[in-house]
Amino acid sequence: MTDETSPRDDASPLALEAWLPYRLFIVSARVAALLESHYGPTYGLTQASWRALAVIGDRPGLSAGEIARAAGLDQFATSRAIAHLMKLGFATRASASRDRRRASLSLTRAGADAFADIARLAGAIESALEASLSAAERRALDGALARLDEASAAIAARGLRGLQSG
Amino acid sequence: MTDETSPRDDASPLALEAWLPYRLFIVSARVAALLESHYGPTYGLTQASWRALAVIGDRPGLSAGEIARAAGLDQFATSRAIAHLMKLGFATRASASRDRRRASLSLTRAGADAFADIARLAGAIESALEASLSAAERRALDGALARLDEASAAIAARGLRGLQSG
DNA sequence: GCCATAAGCTAGCATATTGCAAATATATCG
DNA sequence: CGATATATTTGCAATATGCTAGCTTATGGC
Numbered sequence: 001m002t003d004e005t006s007p008r009d010d011a012s013p014l015a016l017e018a019w020l021p022y023r024l025f026i027v028s029a030r031v032a033a034l035l036e037s038h039y040g041p042t043y044g045l046t047q048a049s050w051r052a053l054a055v056i057g058d059r060p061g062l063s064a065g066e067i068a069r070a071a072g073l074d075q076f077a078t079s080r081a082i083a084h085l086m087k088l089g090f091a092t093r094a095s096a097s098r099d100r101r102r103a104s105l106s107l108t109r110a111g112a113d114a115f116a117d118i119a120r121l122a123g124a125i126e127s128a129l130e131a132s133l134s135a136a137e138r139r140a141l142d143g144a145l146a147r148l149d150e151a152s153a154a155i156a157a158r159g160l161r162g163l164q165s166g
Numbered sequence: 167m168t169d170e171t172s173p174r175d176d177a178s179p180l181a182l183e184a185w186l187p188y189r190l191f192i193v194s195a196r197v198a199a200l201l202e203s204h205y206g207p208t209y210g211l212t213q214a215s216w217r218a219l220a221v222i223g224d225r226p227g228l229s230a231g232e233i234a235r236a237a238g239l240d241q242f243a244t245s246r247a248i249a250h251l252m253k254l255g256f257a258t259r260a261s262a263s264r265d266r267r268r269a270s271l272s273l274t275r276a277g278a279d280a281f282a283d284i285a286r287l288a289g290a291i292e293s294a295l296e297a298s299l300s301a302a303e304r305r306a307l308d309g310a311l312a313r314l315d316e317a318s319a320a321i322a323a324r325g326l327r328g329l330q331s332g
Numbered sequence: 333g334c335c336a337t338a339a340g341c342t343a344g345c346a347t348a349t350t351g352c353a354a355a356t357a358t359a360t361c362g
Numbered sequence: 363c364g365a366t367a368t369a370t371t372t373g374c375a376a377t378a379t380g381c382t383a384g385c386t387t388a389t390g391g392c
Contacts, residue, residue, distance in 0.1 A: 013285030016220045017236065020292050021197040023311050026238060028191035030318040038326055046378090054182040064341060070183065072192060076380075079342055101340045101387045119179030124329045125321060126186050132317035133310055140306035144299055145189050151298035152196040155291060160204055163290045212349095230370060242351075245371055267358045267369040 024148075031125055039118050044088060048073055050118065052081040056091055056105045057115035063102035090114060190314075197291055205284050210254060214239055216284065218247040222257055222271045223281035229268035256280060 016022050032047065039045045045053065051071040056062065062070065068078035082105060085091035090111030093103040107115060130138055155163065182188050198213065205211045211219065217237040222228065228236065234244035248271060251257035256277030259269040273281060296304055321329065 012224045013282045014220060014288055015224050016217065019288060020295060020311075021194045021288075023315065024190040025194035025198070027311070027314045027318045028187045028194060029238065030322045031187040032191065034322055034326065048378095051182065054180055058178045058181050065339095072195065074380095075341075077378095080378090083342080099340085099388070103341085116179045121326070121329065122180055122185060122187075128321050128329060129186060129314055129317050132313040137306060137310045137313070140303060141310040144303045144307040144310075145186075145193070147298040147303070148193045148295055149189065151295050152193045155294050156196045156200055160200065160287070163287065163294060231368095240351090241370075242372095243349095246349095249371085265359070265369085269370085 027129075031129075034125065035118070035122060038121055039114075043090075043114050043118075045114075045118075046081070046084065048077050049081040049084045049088075052078060053085055053090060053107070053111060053115055054119070056085070057107050057112060057119075060106035061104040063104060065102070067105065085111065193295075197295075200291065201284070201288060204287055205280075209256075209280050209284075211280075212247070212250065214243050215247040215250045215254075218244060219251055219256060219273070219277060219281055220285070222251075223273050223278060223285075226272035227270040229270060231268070233271065251277065 036047055036050070039050050048071075051073060052067055055067050055070045059070070064078050064082055065075065067073075067082070068075055071078065071081075073081065082091060082093075086093065088111075089108055091105050091107055093105055095103050133141065202213055202216070205216050214237075217239060218233055221233050221236045225236070230244050230248055231241065233239075233248070234241055237244065237247075239247065248257060248259075252259065254277075255274055257271050257273055259271055261269050299307065
């Protein structure tokens with residue numbers, strides 16, 4: 001049973017550390033932990049509120065729901081993250097829109113300063129990561145990630161059922 | 167101040183969705199959520215206990231500490247994940263070693279079956295992701311991820327201080 | 333215009349998870 | 363054999379999360 005055709009029997013159904021999604025996870029988790037070790041103690045931000053801060057900073061005027069989508073957070077987490085940012089004095093709500101159920105968010109001066117500070121560090125981390133790649137590798141990675149983004153979105157949209165057969 | 171040299175003023179300090187670590191995170195998070203939607207309801211596993219299951223299944227005989235390192239979990243989470251697996255009847259502890267502080271873990275038949283089942287799905291997801299890439303892109307991604315793994319480990323080891331200057 | 337229904341968001345509360353100090357158990361050293 | 367180190371677990375307080383229900387504002391039918 002162990003020596004039929006394959007020279008090296010692939011006994012394990014899965015090696016976690018070689019599994020593509022896990023490899024993506026490891027890198028992103030290390031970076032997230034490192035960045036959090038800055039913005040956590042310094043500004044009292046959580047991962048969720050940092051993500052909301054970044055989205056608001058990058059695209060002011062979005063509503064809570066739009067921020068949720070852009071930051072990869074759910075509705076409740078986003079609501080709490082925004083409340084947190086407002087308590088910290090980092091964001092303000094303006095109901096400028098015609099639809100007053102939605103409030104458009106933007107950063108205060110303090111929020112923008114914090115964002116700029118954290119973004120500087122985030123950029124430094126990204127640069128350090130990219131420094132380990134050649135220009136060709138960077139391009140290839142960029143393209144591959146774009147494909148993986150589409151593919152993972154498609155898989156997630158189709159759900160488990162779509163995988164079993166095709 | 168806004169129109170000195172750069173033709174298109176890069177107003178934002180950071181666009182989250184273009185930030186490399188976030189792009190990695192998004193793909194891995196989608197996949198993790200999808201996989202969890204299978205093993206959660208089916209086996210009552212959490213993300214941590216699934217990772218421990220996978221590590222034990224792949225490399226039986228490891229101790230709790232070794233599992234922690236391999237699964238990217240902390241000591242406490244691992245201890246709880248193992249307790250969980252044992253309660254589910256998926257893992258057993260054997261103090262075969264000379265050092266009876268460490269117990270070497272392995273899967274029961276039921277645990278191995280669950281692992282095989284989940285691994286099949288995990289493999290299908292990986293295949294679906296890789297199907298979106300050309301062979302050349304797969305190779306390039308593989309290489310780039312290996313570099314990023316090293317680089318992120320190095321950055322994490324050096325801590326925040328190492329980044330500010332170099 | 334007015335009511336019913338829907339949409340966006342938030343509050344409150346029960347439950348689950350996490351982080352960490354201390355406990356437990358074993359090993360090793362002097 | 364006592365002191366100290368290592369591996370792991372437990373208990374508990376603090377946090378976070380999930381979900382129901384609520385508030386406010388919009389929208390569509392009449």
